[in-house]
Amino acid sequence: MSIKRLLAIALTATTCMGVLAGCGGKGQSTGTSESVDTTESAAEATEAGSDLLASIQEKGKIVFAMEGQWAPWTYHDEAGDLVGYDTEVGKAIAEKLGVEAEFVEGEWDGLFAGLDGGRYDAIINGVEITDERKEKYDFTTPYAYIRTALVVGQDNSEISTFEDLAGKKTSNSLGSTYADLAASYGADVQNVDTLSETIDMVLSGRVDATLNAEVSFYDYLGEHPDAAIKIVALTDDASEVSIPLRKGSETESLRDAINKAIEELSADGTLTELSNKYFGSDISQANAN
Structure with a gap:
């Protein structure tokens, strides 16, 4: 094994120790029962400047990062x-x-760090395309379209629009589009990890509001019909949900292959079927919102 390869392995291991997400802090779920090295295909392809799709197909697995909660x-x-x-x-x-x-x-704020470090091939976690993210990552064809909802406690009469967030406290995941949107309206954003935590903070009065995908709130209310929260505003336009990949020539063929897969899954009705199964409506089409 070359000195260069040894140094690359040592660097990958050192980076993994410093980042919680994807390094055993949350555990993992895999399509196979055997223990596998989740860093190998992405890191090796990046190091060698080779084709990531070819590496994935050779190893027989693609590593996706997600929150799982x-x-x-x-x-x-x-x-x-x-x-x-x-x-x-x-x-x-x-x-x-x-x-x-x-x-x-892994936790949301660690997913992109893991992608950057080559520990994952891609992220699939309801990631919305933003101009800022496009500067750093390549995105596949969108596979879902969602609007952001503003949620407050049932008795809250002070907040009815996004503009009313100025000077108020909200709760959201660090680095999420929801946290960024709340901050853009002048809110003081408290960082948490999960949707349940954000809603708990609203219900306990520790924050005034929270933002998240409209469909996620409806799912929460389906599971907790007595929760004393309400949606008071929605963004006018739907955001595009896509799969981010590292920029670079080594990911181009992977992006093209995933795009083709998404187009086929959309055409044969698979995305619509899965969307209706989990959301009760079709969010896989832009004109469905």
Whole structure:
């Protein structure tokens, strides 16, 4: 083994120790029962400047990063199995690529760090396309379209629009589009990890409001019909949900292959079927919102 390769392995291990997400802090779910090295295909392809798709197909797996605790996108059911819209879409894409999907779970603010470090091949976690993110990552064809909802306590009469967030406290995941949107309206954003935590903070009065995908709130209310929260505003336009990849020539063929898979899954009705299964409506089409 070359000195260069030894140094690359040492650097990858050192980076992994410093980042919680994807390095065993949250555990992982995989399509196979054997223990596998989730860093190898992405890191090796990046180091060698080779083709990531070819590396993925050679190893027979694509490594997706996700939170694993954001229903109905990606979460664990009562049996402890990893399920959700993104989980099933990821498996369907992997099947189109002729490989198995492996899912590594981590906290939101660590997913992109893991992608940057080559520990994951891609992220599938309801990621919205933004101008800022496009500067750093390549995005696939969108596979979902969502609006952002503003949620407050049932008795809150002070907030009815996004503009009313000025000077108020909100709760959201660090680095999420929801946190950024709240901050853009002058809110003091408190950082938390999960949707349940954000709603708990609203219910306890520790914050005034929270923002998240409209469909995620409806899913929460379906599970907690007596929750004393309400949606008071929605963004006018739907955001595009896509799969971010590292920029670079080594990911171009992977992006093209995933795009083709998404187009086929859309055309054959798979995305619509999965969307209706998990959201109760079709969010896979731009004109469905």
